[in-house]
Amino acid sequence: MRTDTRADRRATRALVERRRAEASALLSTDAARAALALHGTPLLLLDPEQVRRQYRRLRNALPFVRFHYAVKALAHDAVIAALDDAGSGFDVATGDELELLTRRGIDVARIIHTHPVKKPSEIEAALSAGVRTFVVDNDVELAKFAGAPGDVGLLVRLAYRSPHAKSDLSSKFGVGPFEAARLVEQAKRQGTRIAGFSFHVGSQLDDPARFAAAVSETLALMVDLERRLRVRFDTLDIGGGFPVSYDAPSATIEEVAARLRPILEPHVGRLDIIAEPGRVMVAEAMTLVTSVVGVAERGDGRWYYLDDGVYGSYSNVVAEDVHPLVYAEKELREGPSGIATHRWATLGGPTCDSTDVIARETLLPELAVGDLLVSPAMGAYTAVTATRFNGRALTPIAVMGRGLATGEVTAVGASDPRAVSIV
Ligand SMILES: Cc1ncc(COP(=O)(O)O)c(C=O)c1O
Structure with missing residues (x-):
């Protein structure tokens, strides 16, 4: 702030x-x-060159992070084409967004589905299209993945309150550490792989320190659960939330990245670190x-x-x-x-x-x-x-x-x- x-x-x-x-x-x-x-x-x-430029800035600032553009921010073909050419991944919230991407021939290996609550038919369609990364934050959603192919990896969505964000998403989705541990245990019993954790610090959050704290807390939780529950995680999804300067300057991509880099760097190689920026891209x-x-x-x-x-x-x-x-x-x-x-x-x-x-x-x-x-x-x-x-x-x-x-x-x-x- x-x-x-x-x-x-x-x-x-x-x-x-x-x-x-x-x-x-x-x-x-x-x-x-x-x-x-x-x-x-x-x-x-719409100038797609600006979208490519923002993707390059993100890549330069956090070269070890794989970025998946959150299609919801601007579901336009020219944006998708520009980011596809640049090598970006994509993040969808619905079957319709997935269809938009697959119609354009986007490789499904580069698509993740991060809506924590999905229609069973959407899950089926996404699985048969080849999507393998999904997000859950409750038992009912987890149960929808019982019997899913063995290469499916779920991310448990954590909630971090962000009262200063323009859109604090923690009131609708995400769980605390106790509930997260319970879901990991439940997934183990169900035979479903939990690949790691995701969170969204809140959209248009001009607070790099809050973002950094969420990353640190998630990493600490992962280490603790790996030790206590004898599991191994391989993915950390740091969500979206990078702010944009509308009528006043907000933290730049480079400023946010400078706070995140030292926390994330020790985990490069051990974890797949991914992000789902929307707003800042477009x-x-x-x-x-x-x-x-x-x-x-x-x-x-x-x-x-x-x-x-x-x-x-x-x-x-x-x-x-x-x-x-x-x-x-x-x-x-x-x-x-x-x-x-x-x-x-x-x-x-x-x-x-x-x-x-x-x-x-x-x-x-x-x-x-x-x-x-x-x-x-x-x-x-x-x-x-x-x-x-x-x-x-x-x-x-x-x-x-x-x-x-x-x-x-x-x-x-x-x-x-x-x-x-x-x-
Ligand atoms: C699950 C998820 N991922 C990514 C985003 C994109 O966030 P932002 O536009 O703040 O980068 C959102 C935005 O609501 C979201 O809900």
Whole structure:
């Protein structure tokens, strides 16, 4: 957890300026212009090269960890293709995600299934597809694997409370050390192999020390259980949770890795160390462009109504309490100082619901109907959690070609299932 020091405020200003420069560079490419001319707004611009870059950063920071992209963060074909080419593994939560991967020809040996509670039919389908790593955290789930092939290895999901994470997953899944020991004993009696343990420190957790503590505690538990129960584990799954800098800087991949490396390194070789990052792989790869569809003066000041909102791509605002940055396109073109008047405004989404508010007290230049707005870092848990409330179409995703300057655009419309692969 960071406190709001003067250095933090300086870092936040630097982040806002960096994101502004990136958004400005993106919008000035031929590819982005062509996609906007073709589709109008709202439009999500996806750059798979950014996904590859994040995978490379993770690999460089923790070279002994095998990364399995958590498909749930953005189940898009272009993301899967980019990560497949880069050599990444994949983590699925459902049979539908598994199907998406197998349809694309992803080698099942690189797929793990980490939802702690699964339909029996999904387990059967995953087993017959060849998936061999699954997660359990209770007796009923463990019993579903009785009689499974001998090369199946289960991971017991542990719970670590993370009240500072945007999404503390420990309240829904995971067990403590006592229950974990009991499940390992039960699996032994059942003849099912427990390969090791997994946990998720909580999504968007800006606390590398908490992450490191969870790794240490899990390793200590594994050593203790191996000794007491005369078992051998071969896998440690450190989950997801790497944070992303939205409206304020958060710990970088390299900072988190620096805390984890000394704890993990002594176990390399003895254990297969795997991870399931989602958000950090894709958040920065997608940018949302919306336009103003209405302007009103209300009791609390100026309102701009946009053509995407919290029931659409801005679903992360409500579901995750994420605060995406919003820039006016004219400000990106002319620079903030080139615009005479800025004013505080509320940004409303397009539906009739009064909770459909994207941001309050946003400082923006004077805008009119048709003006464009841009939100960076809109790749994770946005398109996949969007709804069709009020009958609105899902926002199309335009895939930008390699090297954005080439102008190559693979535009994917909302009617194309690849645009919204699993939503
Ligand atoms: C089991 C599991 N693995 C991985 C992830 C991805 O986490 P993140 O996006 O925080 O990296 C999640 C997110 O909810 C999850 O539930």
